Amino acid sequence: xxxxxxxxxxxxxxxxxxxxxxxxxxxxxxxxxxxxxxxxxxxxxxxxxxxxxxxxxxxxxxxxxxxxxxxxxxxxxxxxxxxxxxxxxxxxxxxxxxxxxxxxxxxxxxxxxxxxxxxxxxxxxxxxxxxxxxxxxxxxxxxxxxxxxxxxxxxxxxxxxxxxxxxxxxxxxxxxxxxxxxxxxxxxxxxxxxxxxxxxxxxxxxxxxxxxxxxxxxxxxxxxxxxxxxxxxxxxxxxxxxxxxxxxxxxxxxxxxxxxxxxxxxxxxxx
Amino acid sequence: xxxxxxxxxxxxxxxxxxxxxxxxxxxxxxxxxxxxxxxxxxxxxxxxxxxxxxxxxxxxxxxxxxxxxxxxxxxxxxxxxxxxxxxxxxxxxxxxxxxxxxxxxxxxxxxxxxxxxxxxxxxxxxxxxxxxxxxxxxxxxxxxxxxxxxxxxxxxxxxxxxxxxxxxxxxxxxxxxxxxxxxxxxxxxxxxxxxxxxxxxxxxxxxxxxxxxxxxxxxxxxxxxxxxxxxxxxxxxxxxxxxxxxxxxxxxxxxxxxxxxxxxxxxxxxxxxxxxxxxxxxxxxxxxxxxxxxxxxxxxxxxxxxxxxxxxxxxxxxxxxxxxxxxxxxxxxxxxxxxxxxxxxxxxxxxxxxxxxxxxxxxxxxxxxxxxxxxxxxxx
Numbered sequence: 001x002x003x004x005x006x007x008x009x010x011x012x013x014x015x016x017x018x019x020x021x022x023x024x025x026x027x028x029x030x031x032x033x034x035x036x037x038x039x040x041x042x043x044x045x046x047x048x049x050x051x052x053x054x055x056x057x058x059x060x061x062x063x064x065x066x067x068x069x070x071x072x073x074x075x076x077x078x079x080x081x082x083x084x085x086x087x088x089x090x091x092x093x094x095x096x097x098x099x100x101x102x103x104x105x106x107x108x109x110x111x112x113x114x115x116x117x118x119x120x121x122x123x124x125x126x127x128x129x130x131x132x133x134x135x136x137x138x139x140x141x142x143x144x145x146x147x148x149x150x151x152x153x154x155x156x157x158x159x160x161x162x163x164x165x166x167x168x169x170x171x172x173x174x175x176x177x178x179x180x181x182x183x184x185x186x187x188x189x190x191x192x193x194x195x196x197x198x199x200x201x202x203x204x205x206x207x208x209x210x211x212x213x214x215x216x217x218x219x220x221x222x223x224x225x226x227x228x229x230x231x232x233x234x235x236x237x238x239x240x241x242x243x244x245x246x247x248x249x250x251x252x253x254x255x256x257x258x259x260x261x262x263x264x265x266x267x268x269x270x271x
Numbered sequence: 272x273x274x275x276x277x278x279x280x281x282x283x284x285x286x287x288x289x290x291x292x293x294x295x296x297x298x299x300x301x302x303x304x305x306x307x308x309x310x311x312x313x314x315x316x317x318x319x320x321x322x323x324x325x326x327x328x329x330x331x332x333x334x335x336x337x338x339x340x341x342x343x344x345x346x347x348x349x350x351x352x353x354x355x356x357x358x359x360x361x362x363x364x365x366x367x368x369x370x371x372x373x374x375x376x377x378x379x380x381x382x383x384x385x386x387x388x389x390x391x392x393x394x395x396x397x398x399x400x401x402x403x404x405x406x407x408x409x410x411x412x413x414x415x416x417x418x419x420x421x422x423x424x425x426x427x428x429x430x431x432x433x434x435x436x437x438x439x440x441x442x443x444x445x446x447x448x449x450x451x452x453x454x455x456x457x458x459x460x461x462x463x464x465x466x467x468x469x470x471x472x473x474x475x476x477x478x479x480x481x482x483x484x485x486x487x488x489x490x491x492x493x494x495x496x497x498x499x500x501x502x503x504x505x506x507x508x509x510x511x512x513x514x515x516x517x518x519x520x521x522x523x524x525x526x527x528x529x530x531x532x533x534x535x536x537x538x539x540x541x542x543x544x545x546x547x548x549x550x551x552x553x554x555x556x557x558x559x560x561x562x563x564x565x566x567x568x569x570x571x572x573x574x575x576x577x578x579x580x581x582x583x584x585x586x587x588x589x590x591x592x593x594x595x596x597x598x599x600x601x602x603x604x605x606x607x608x609x610x611x612x613x614x615x616x617x618x619x620x621x622x623x624x625x626x627x628x629x630x631x632x633x634x635x636x637x638x639x640x641x642x643x644x645x646x647x648x649x650x651x
Binding site for chain 2: 044045047060063064066068069081083105108109260262263265
């Protein structure tokens with residue numbers, strides 16, 4: 001029997017994973033361990049952080065130092081860990097609920113500070129684990145279990161928020177673009193500063209059934225792919241059309257000083 | 272001056288209470304502080320911001336209290352001795368992180384400077400909040416200093432208890448002592464007892480992270496030591512694996528609670544004044560123990576057999592000590608600066624043994640000695 005070649009990176013006894021059939025969170029886990037494998041990351045010095053929700057379980061499956069179980073507070077944890085022990089590599093796996101809703105304030109400030117961590121946001125456009133409620137990322141007019149007549153709130157574009165707040169690596173892909181996603185995760189892990197990789201991800205069980213009247217993962221993947229455009233394609237689209245699209249690409253990659261604490265001895269003349 | 276020399280400011284000082292708590296923390300080895308601005312705890316952050324870089328520690332001004340408490344727990348798991356400070360309304364937000372620190376068994380210290388709702392007047396209104404203000408079954412260790420010196424001493428003890436029992440410890444301060452300047456004696460570093468958390472003897476792979484010996488306290492390695500532990504608030508087995516099993520859940524909660532309840536005698540500290548033959552016993556904690564002691568002294572001078580039981584640990588409740596005074600006294604006075612919160616505990620423990628009279632003051636001001644003395648006269 002063939003075993004998964006990257007199983008050595010997974011915590012013993014955690015498989016099979018608990019995701020629904022066709023969920024994209026398992027794909028993101030797969031992409032991450034591929035990226036980590038190619039970079040030969042030292043898992044003894046790796047801290048994986050998850051909040052609450054489906055995505056938050058990803059670090060539970062990784063054989064790393066892991067934190068799990070509090071909704072939205074992944075980045076505060078990371079801030080404490082990273083300030084105290086900067087040599088640790090910290091990777092956060094957050095759903096869109098964790099990152100954009102309950103943890104939104106922490107997200108903005110981690111970007112602003114250029115906290116030296118990697119955040120992988122698995123954006124399935126809904127609150128999956130709790131039953132498919134509307135999220136700050138749910139596209140306009142879509143039906144969810146708490147917007148039975150359609151969502152009339154303007155959704156967040158997390159990458160735009162991150163760029164505006166000062167993140168120094170910002171990237172978005174979807175689960176069907178494995179090569180680009182793995183490459184982006186690798187770049188993010190190598191980046192010094194706040195790196196965000198947003199993955200648009202299918203949730204057939206909740207988002208699919210409510211918003212698209214289908215629980216078929218393939219149909220959902222196709223829908224996401226059809227809604228996705230590259231940065232180049234996006235530049236040719238009128239704004240009204242663009243509002244319905246997921247723009248994919250590596251938007252920002254720059255070097256800025258990283259956060260070392262709110263009170264640090266520095267020679268002011270060097271600033 | 273070396274970093275270590277700067278840690279303990281040995282000598283005699285005339286110091287602000289909030290500063291004394293900072294110096295206590297530094298003397299205890301604190302090397303991470305995170306806090307969010309709130310009056311009357313601001314001087315803690317301000318002094319920490321100055322002092323942390325001097326001793327090689329890290330200071331964070333969080334974007335809110337939630338950031339602060341979680342940064343503290345994160346830093347602690349990375350190996351820091353970590354602390355935050357807040358005041359009543361700020362503690363509201365931190366309850367969420369305290370729940371995690373209890374369930375995740377993460378040592379840390381929270382300084383709560385109680386203030387009146389919306390104003391910075393003195394109060395003891397949150398003595399129940401610090402006991403019960405977190406979801407899920409939990410025990411809390413809460414120390415109640417009554418002076419600037421005790422803010423220093425109790426903060427050190429709070430770190431020691433947190434490290435020993437792998438649990439958050441609250442130092443319950445008040446506007447009165449936080450913003451008061453008094454004499455503070457800081458001893459030589461060698462004279463200060465420092466407790467450090469147990470680290471595992473076994474190698475990664477052999478170490479079972481949530482398995483404890485008879486004391487119920489599992490050793491705690493640092494992140495990066497290679498143990499690759501999963502720290503989840505969800506019910507977890509001894510290996511840290513998330514398990515939806517009633518037996519696993521029950522066993523885990525029992526062990527975590529028993530760390531405090533079974534070591535109650537080590538944790539609880541009280542001080543008795545003139546208790547030997549006292550027929551009227553005052554019970555007070557924090558700054559209220561000061562006018563209470565003054566009134567007891569005055570009553571003694573007038574031949575009234577009174578005494579004071581001062582509670583240095585308010586949680587776990589000093590049940591044996593309170594029951595003991597109830598046995599000997601006719602009347603117990605529950606002296607408090609609120610509408611009567613801790614009085615419920617005192618009434619419960621004295622029930623059937625002694626009459627309990629509440630001596631309350633809830634107008635942003637500490638009792639005067641005269642007021643407490645009058646209360647003693649009224650029960651004669």
